[in-house]
Amino acid sequence: MAGGVLDGLDTMKDDLASFYKDLHAHPETAFDEHRTAGKVADRLRKAELEVTTEVGRTGVVGMLRNGDGPTVLLRADMDALPVTEQTGLPYASTVEGKMHACGHDVHVTCLLGALELLAGARQGWSGTVMAVFQPAEEAGGGAQAMVDDGLYDRFGKPDVVLGQHVAPFPAGKVACHTGPAFAAQDMLKVTLHGRGGHGSMPATTIDPVVMAAATVMRLQTVVSRELGGDEKAVVTVGSLRAGTEANVIPDNAELLLSIRTFTEPVRDKVLAAIDRIVKGEAVTAGADRTPDVAELDRFPLLVNDADATARTAAAFRSRFGDGDVIDAGQMTGSEDVGVFATAADVPICYWLLGGVDPETFAAAAKAGTVERDIPSNHSPKFAPVVEPTLSMGVTALVTAATTWLGGAG
Ligand code: ZN
Ligand code: ZN
Numbered sequence: 001m002a003g004g005v006l007d008g009l010d011t012m013k014d015d016l017a018s019f020y021k022d023l024h025a026h027p028e029t030a031f032d033e034h035r036t037a038g039k040v041a042d043r044l045r046k047a048e049l050e051v052t053t054e055v056g057r058t059g060v061v062g063m064l065r066n067g068d069g070p071t072v073l074l075r076a077d078m079d080a081l082p083v084t085e086q087t088g089l090p091y092a093s094t095v096e097g098k099m100h101a102c103g104h105d106v107h108v109t110c111l112l113g114a115l116e117l118l119a120g121a122r123q124g125w126s127g128t129v130m131a132v133f134q135p136a137e138e139a140g141g142g143a144q145a146m147v148d149d150g151l152y153d154r155f156g157k158p159d160v161v162l163g164q165h166v167a168p169f170p171a172g173k174v175a176c177h178t179g180p181a182f183a184a185q186d187m188l189k190v191t192l193h194g195r196g197g198h199g200s201m202p203a204t205t206i207d208p209v210v211m212a213a214a215t216v217m218r219l220q221t222v223v224s225r226e227l228g229g230d231e232k233a234v235v236t237v238g239s240l241r242a243g244t245e246a247n248v249i250p251d252n253a254e255l256l257l258s259i260r261t262f263t264e265p266v267r268d269k270v271l272a273a274i275d276r277i278v279k280g281e282a283v284t285a286g287a288d289r290t291p292d293v294a295e296l297d298r299f300p301l302l303v304n305d306a307d308a309t310a311r312t313a314a315a316f317r318s319r320f321g322d323g324d325v326i327d328a329g330q331m332t333g334s335e336d337v338g339v340f341a342t343a344a345d346v347p348i349c350y351w352l353l354g355g356v357d358p359e360t361f362a363a364a365a366k367a368g369t370v371e372r373d374i375p376s377n378h379s380p381k382f383a384p385v386v387e388p389t390l391s392m393g394v395t396a397l398v399t400a401a402t403t404w405l406g407g408a409g
Contacts, residue, residue: 005121005398009113009391016113016394017386021091023105027080027098030136033058036078036108040133043112047119049131052154056146061155062131064119069127069406073158074114074397075337076107077137086380102377103166103355103384108133110164110393117398126406130158132340140297143339152344160308161341161348162400164393166355167328168376170362171389174316174396175328175352178309182302182350183234183260184267185334189296190215190255190278193289199247209242211285212253215278216240222273233270234260234332260332262301299334305347312349315403316396328352333377349400353393355384
């Protein structure tokens with residue numbers, strides 16, 4: 001069945017590649033995806049989908065109705081990152097300080113390709129495809145913005161949510177993990193209050209730089225000393241800011257933290273430990289004021305439904321062969337795609353799509369240098385190989401969607 005839908009893939013490869021390169025060259029960050037949304041809407045209209053723009057600010061919804069049958073939501077995120085590209089690619093970012101460093105341009109291109117194939121082969125399936133092009137995944141809030149803008153009241157509820165993310169493993173492979181698959185993330189801002197003064201007279205001050213340094217080091221013990229061997233978390237201090245001059249002790253210091261967890265009890269434990277350490281180090285430093293701990297943002301845990309994942313993975317295995325469908329395990333990265341499933345109370349299967357040139361990956365694996373030599377998502381050198389990544393992404397989406405849609409009428 002999906003075979004017939006996929007017949008047109010070979011003839012669209014060049015067009016998809018140039019569309020992808022154009023998106024890559026013109027990255028737009030969270031809720032600023034105006035050009036991208038316009039390009040998406042144009043293509044969807046050409047493929048004769050019902051198109052609605054500005055859903056959840058810059059989101060786009062395309063409805064492909066094809067008679068009775070289940071409704072399948074296919075999701076692609078559209079936003080880029082505030083990263084300066086260092087890939088040296090001929091189609092590298094033309095926008096200073098912005099880059100598609102997470103491959104959302106791959107997701108958009110693959111979803112468009114899949115929709116065009118489905119629209120061109122309506123005899124091969126029945127039901128409704130609800131294509132969701134989401135803004136602002138990186139900053140969080142994009143999926144929720146679309147739900148809050150009446151996504152399901154306006155377009156109906158799906159029976160399943162499907163989607164994919166490109167990842168740093170060999171192109172030509174897909175990875176499915178059942179159960180908790182992407183971590184919950186809490187982002188915190190910690191303000192440490194000291195007492196500023198002259199750099200030559202530290203005794204008259206409470207130095208927030210030293211307080212911050214001690215706090216950062218002590219935070220490293222949360223995961224290493226307070227969690228059990230079967231408990232998983234990541235605590236990262238991504239930003240530490242204090243002072244501007246060599247000879248001035250500043251008043252305060254600010255830390256930005258990202259915390260990844262997979263269960264509610266571990267999350268509670270880690271957040272409590274962070275709170276205790278931050279406040280404890282302030283007491284130790286003799287600070288007059290308790291530090292402020294503010295939650296900046298939160299991503300929910302993404303839990304892949306067991307039945308939906310088994311069904312989708314089985315379809316992938318029969319399409320790609322057992323060896324090309326892997327389980328890459330739990331990702332410590334976070335994703336807000338689960339918001340769509342939670343809000344509709346339906347199952348989700350969200351898989352990973354390999355994006356690294358297979359020979360490059362094999363050479364790094366052989367040398368034991370994958371972590372050093374294969375740029376991960378968010379790296380300024382992140383550069384998915386165009387093929388077979390795009391073809392695999394399109395094929396995976398069509399395969400998964402047609403597994404859930406009705407058969408040929
Ligand atoms: Zn990302
Ligand atoms: Zn991403």
